[in-house]
Amino acid sequence: MTRRVQRIVVLGGPGDGLSVAEAVHCAAAAGRPVILAGFLNDTLPRGELLQGVPILGPLEEWCELDDDIHFVPAIQKVKDMPRRVQRLEDLDIPEERWGIVIHPAAVVSSDVEIGPGSFVLSCATIQPAARIGRFAGVRAGAMLGHHCVIGDHTYVGPNATMCGRSVLKEAAHLGPGAVLMDSRVMGRYALAGISAAVTRDVPEYEIWFGNPARRVSWVKRLGQAEH
Ligand SMILES: CC(C)(COP(=O)(O)OP(=O)(O)OC[C@H]1O[C@@H](n2cnc3c(N)ncnc32)[C@H](O)[C@@H]1OP(=O)(O)O)[C@@H](O)C(=O)NCCC(=O)NCCS
Secondary structure (H helix, E strand, C coil): CCCCCEEEEEECCCCHHHHHHHHHHHHHHCCCCEEEEEEECCCCCCCCEECCEEECCCHHHHHHCCCCEEEEECCCCCCCHHHHHHHHHHHCCCHHHECCEECCCCEECCCCEECCCCEECCCCEECCCCEECCCCEECCCCEECCCCEECCCCEECCCCEECCCCEECCCCEECCCCEECCCCEECCCCEECCCCEECCCECCCEEEEECCEEEEEECCCCCCCCC
């Protein structure tokens, strides 16, 4: 029986897009039925090559591509996640057109649920009973403990650690090397900076860093002036 190969187009470019593209290449090399077909990017010229595949046009042109193409967003805006969420929602891409990318060197427990549009990069470890929402990104070396839950549009940075039963609500961001203590919850759009040791629940839209982490500022809401 022949397996149908899923063609993946990455939304983004230099930056996170390269890491996601590389994960697709590695998955293909490991024998998984995926292939990288290109990028959609608002600023790079159409036809320019990135990771050996072309820029196919700006994000809005997703609807010009063949129906069997699946998309994975790699657009990261630290401290500006409300705009990222809005940008992706405005594209109005149907649920079934979002793909999932898992680097073959990630260790993902067999019972883990991963939502469409999400990716898990190299050497990340996802322990049993964890759940990953839609459009989430788990970066290289990150660790999600058992029963962790990360919602839609969440970011788990490289080498960040989520202890068992901890939670990232929608669009929350756990920075590189940060640690979220067992059962703690980061609220919607909350951000923990690099190396933060988060020992308490973080209210929505707050930015924390330090050890122990404390609030330092706020994430700007859509349409809201700087604090
Ligand atoms: C928390 C964060 C958002 C703060 O950014 P910011 O508001 O622009 O803050 P600044 O860079 O202006 O730094 C302000 C001060 O806080 C310090 N600081 C910034 N982040 C810090 C952190 N995580 N821990 C300790 N101190 C920190 C800075 O050194 C600076 O100190 P100074 O005034 O004595 O020079 C940012 O530092 C961070 O950690 N971003 C996450 C990066 C990330 O996730 N990248 C993803 C790609 S891997």
